[in-house]
């Protein structure tokens with residue numbers, strides 16, 4: 001089963017993804033930071049790109065709260081169908097699309113890019129394509145938020161890399177989800193992303209990844225990036 005099929009299966013019978021429609025908390029902190037530092041006037045009809053949007057909880061938040069025009073991509077047809085049924089919003093356009101392919105958007109057209117725990121499922125070649133596209137579509141004054149899996153201090157990640165190797169550096173194939181994921185050390189993340197954009201803040205936080213009724217301690221990077 002490939003990553004796309006595994007994600008579709010997950011949306012048909014969710015064990016891992018949240019059933020909540022509330023926006024992700026670390027993403028909300030990033031938005032607050034943008035607001036407090038006046039980096040972008042969030043109410044100025046901005047354009048947001050939500051990569052790996054799932055059922056659209058963060059997309060809806062940006063459209064409902066700030067009147068943002070949101071383009072939201074996910075390669076899971078089941079996620080996109082669910083998103084379209086949750087809430088029809090004239091400012092949010094959901095599209096079934098692989099984020100490792102060219103985005104149908106103009107150069108320098110997006111104010112904020114969101115990647116909330118999505119791109120960790122890309123392989124190396126795909127990640128470079130996605131980064132090239134992010135750098136192309138982000139406006140010169142634009143910002144990007146990435147929440148991704150951290151290697152440092154994550155015993156579950158280290159165990160899975162050893163027991164279920166994913167074929168590339170620092171990857172494993174999640175034994176239950178079936179998705180192959182990359183975990184990043186801080187220096188590795190910075191070295192790669194700084195080739196395309198500028199990492200300006202990186203914070204590691206502990207969170208919990210659930211599987212059915214069980215939850216596993218995981219570490220996540222919250223990364224703030226600018227062009």
Ligand SMILES: C[S@@+](CC[C@H](N)C(=O)[O-])C[C@H]1O[C@@H](n2cnc3c(N)ncnc32)[C@H](O)[C@@H]1O
Nearest residue numbers: 007052053054074075076098099116117118121
């Ligand atoms: C952990 S979920 C997070 C969903 C959403 N960002 C949220 O915060 O609720 C990861 C999502 O990324 C999507 N995804 C993973 N790889 C993708 C790819 N190559 N192209 C598009 N979507 C992808 C999955 O289908 C899934 O919906």
